Amino acid sequence: MRVSAIQAAEATIHTAIELIVARYADIDRAEAKRFVLQQFEFMNADPNAVISAERIVQRYEAAIARRNAADSGIREKVAKLIFRGLSERPPHQSLQYFELQHAFQVATGGSLSKYAEDVVTIVDELQEKGYIRLATPGHRMPLIFQGIDFDEWSSKMKANKETSHSVTYNVTGDNARINHHSTDMSTNLVAEGDGIKEHLVALRRAIEATQLSGSDRQSALDVVEAVDAQFASGAPKKSIVTALLGALPKVADVATIAGTVIALVK
Structure with a gap:
């Protein structure tokens, strides 16, 4: 019997909910259903997204990792x-989702x-x-x-932009630091000469070069994004970075680069 698109969608949603509930015993089924329906709707609107129950579960796991890492970077970017x-x-012209996506x-x-x-939360x-108004046509x-x-x-956005450009600190060299408005009780801003960004770029390339399946490779890349957000916050927590990178596959150069990144967290 031929399965209709609606039946296939319902089966995917049901399977994803059951997988999340099975893997995460402490999650409420209603919360799992809300997340899955939300993800399905967004993935269905993305022409490049491949929808499957397992991919939805992977997105749940990535969302949990970002939540545990207190990652607000994506929401700030979306805003x-x-x-x-x-x-x-x-004012009368709307911003459509596909434009935001692009x-x-x-x-x-x-x-x-x-x-x-994250998109739903920030919206x-x-x-x-009162900054935005939503309209849902059909x-x-x-x-x-x-x-x-x-x-x-x-x-507020204009004031923030002016403030961010009002003072420039040039910090060079390993562990170069600034004592900002302080005497003996200094607040030190440390700049890593090794270049965290460069290591994370190398880590992404190493993951792309592995023989991992597409879903496992994407999960690993999501972990790197969560780590990147930790450093972007300006106050990365070593325990969180270590836990995130510890979940990466122990293959090829991935483990070596991950160890280097962990070592750079003060």
Whole structure:
């Protein structure tokens, strides 16, 4: 008997929910269902996404890793892209999901549909503040408009930009440091000469070069993104970085580079 697209979708959703509940005994089934439906909707709107129950579970695991790492970097990037997109058009014109998706891919090289939970969270926060307004036409993804307090958001973004460019510190050399407004009780900003970014780029390349399956390779790359966010926060926690990198496959150059990155965390 031929299976319809609707039946296939329902089967995928059901299987993903059961897998998550089976692997994570402490999760509430309603929460698992909410996450799976959310992911399915975003993946279905992404023409490049391959939908399967296992891939949805992998995205749940990646979301848990980012949550445990207190990673707010993706949400900040999404908020910035929403602001930029709305600022470039009149108030009556909406920002559509595929436009946001394209902007994210151009800016980061990654797929926005992987971060469905983060997108929903930041969109809800922006709507609650009145910065944006959502409209949902039928079963399509929501349209994003400027909210009633978009002008307030614009003022804050402009002030943040001016503040971030007001002072420049040039720090060079291994463990070079700045004593900022301090005497003997210094707050030190340490710059690693070894270049964390370069090591993470090398780690991504090493993972891409492995013989891992497509899903395992993507899971490993998601771990590197979570580690990258830790360093981008300016205060990476060694315990979190170690736990994340410890989950990577012990193959080829991956383990060596991961060990180097861990050693660089102070």
